[in-house]
Amino acid sequence: MKRSDYLLASSCLLAALGGLPGCRAIGRFGDSRQSIAARRLSGQGFQAMHDGQWEIAEKLFSDALDVSKADDRAHWGLAESYWKRGDTELAVAHMEQAVRLSAGDPKFVQRLGRMYLELGRLEDADSHSLWALESTRDSADAWALRGDCLKAAGASEEALAAYHRALALQPDYAEVQLQAANIYLAQGRFDRLLATLDCLQDDVGIDGAPPEVDILQGIAMRELGRHEEARRCFARASTKDVGDLTPHLEMAELALEQGQIASARAALETAINLDPDSMEETAWMEQLQEHHARVAREASSSPGTTETR
Numbered sequence: 452m453k454r455s456d457y458l459l460a461s462s463c464l465l466a467a468l469g470g471l472p473g474c475r476a477i478g479r480f481g482d483s484r485q486s487i488a489a490r491r492l493s494g495q496g497f498q499a500m501h502d503g504q505w506e507i508a509e510k511l512f513s514d515a516l517d518v519s520k521a522d523d524r525a526h527w528g529l530a531e532s533y534w535k536r537g538d539t540e541l542a543v544a545h546m547e548q549a550v551r552l553s554a555g556d557p558k559f560v561q562r563l564g565r566m567y568l569e570l571g572r573l574e575d576a577d578s579h580s581l582w583a584l585e586s587t588r589d590s591a592d593a594w595a596l597r598g599d600c601l602k603a604a605g606a607s608e609e610a611l612a613a614y615h616r617a618l619a620l621q622p623d624y625a626e627v628q629l630q631a632a633n634i635y636l637a638q639g640r641f642d643r644l645l646a647t648l649d650c651l652q653d654d655v656g657i658d659g660a661p662p663e664v665d666i667l668q669g670i671a672m673r674e675l676g677r678h679e680e681a682r683r684c685f686a687r688a689s690t691k692d693v694g695d696l697t698p699h700l701e702m703a704e705l706a707l708e709q710g711q712i713a714s715a716r717a718a719l720e721t722a723i724n725l726d727p728d729s730m731e732e733t734a735w736m737e738q739l740q741e742h743h744a745r746v747a748r749e750a751s752s753s754p755g756t757t758e759t760r
Contacts (some may be wrong), residue, residue, distance in 0.1 A: 478560045507537055521550035527559060539570060544569050557586040561593050568599055591621035597660075598630060607634050622652040629752075632667050641671040662688040668700055673705055682706055696722040715719035 496511035509532035515525035526549040534542035545564045553559050564579030577600045581591040598613035614631045619626055628651040634643035648668050652659050667686030682705060688698040699722040706714035 484578065485519045486522070489515040489522040489525060489668065492518065493522055493524040494529055500528065500531065505532055508532055523549045523556070524558070527562070527589070530562075534566065539566070555582065555586065557583050557590060560586070561590065561596055564596050564600075568596070568603065573603055577604070585682050587622060587742055591617040591624055591627070595624065595630075596629050598627065602630060602634065606691070607638065607755065610634060614734065616663075622650075622746065625651055625655065629661075629663060629667075629690070632664075636667060639674075644671045657687075662691040662695065665691065666701060669701055669705075670699070673708070678705060678709060694725060696725045699725070729752065 461557050468717040481596045492511050492515035495730055496508045496515065499505075499508035499511060503646070508528065512525045512529040512532060515522050516529065519525075530542045530545035530549060532542075533539070533545065543563070546559065546566055550556070550559045550563055560579050561583040564576045564583060567573075567579060568576035576596070580593065580597040580600045583590065584597060585594060594613050594617035598610045598617060601607075601610035601613055611631060613632055614634075617627045618631075621627075628647055632644050632647045632651075634715060635641070635647060644667060648660075648664050648671075651664060665684045665688035669688065672684060673677070673679035681700060685698040685702045685705065689702075692698075699718045702716045703718035703722065705714075
């Protein structure tokens with residue numbers, strides 16, 4: 452027997468006796484090539500997503516999964532694509548796969564928890580917020596999710612504690628600052644509310660802050676008796692989102708509290724023009740008329756009193 456034939460026969464025999472390790476090595480090499488190809492497609496998908504090309508991104512993530520069903524990043528990307536276009540059930544299914552395949556990657560666990568929370572699955576969201584924190588307690592996003600779950604459950608003080616942990620890790624976390632501000636508003640802690648919003652504006656600037664910041668500031672100013680500052684806050688909010696009727700309603704309430712009927716009516720008319728259907732369902736006009744009637748009765752009973760028109 453030739454030496455080459457002998458070596459070939461010996462290799463085959465060893466492979467057979469040893470459970471075919473050579474074949475397993477070849478199989479692993481094939482799996483590795485598939486994994487690399489899938490990762491490359493996923494990377495291209497995330498780049499397309501970053502560029503706002505969601506349809507292309509979805510196709511690339513689907514192609515990646517055609518190459519390798521075990522690509523956790525492709526499941527994650529496809530989940531985000533489906534979530535973007537409103538297919539929440541499919542999005543959650545793929546995010547669950549991403550969590551499973553990644554053996555509980557904290558960022559995947561946190562993202563899945565956020566999806567559960569937005570879908571109203573509070574128990575699932577809560578458990579995933581705790582799971583994420585078990586893996587990484589230095590994640591501002593994980594603490595933010597924990598705070599949101601606690602806030603949704605009505606545990607305001609515990610939620611604030613979680614938000615403070617998130618802000619200690621990421622002081623410029625605007626979404627968390629707004630959530631904390633809303634809790635302070637509900638608790639009537641207007642000084643803390645203003646301090647929180649001041650920190651937010653320090654980071655993004657007054658003009659860069661979302662209109663919700665100006666509205667919350669205006670409400671706090673009004674409650675603290677700082678009426679002119681409140682009016683300026685509401686007016687600023689109305690210029691940032693010209694289609695939102697909220698600041699105009701707040702200005703109407705502010706004017707109504709001060710007995711400025713004409714100003715209140717003007718603000719209400721602006722709100723009605725912005726959203727007639729919504730305003731038909733409110734009691735603002737009735738409230739305005741009742742206030743006007745009350746002021747008129749008080750004026751008639753007190754000759755020296757004049758009404759602001």
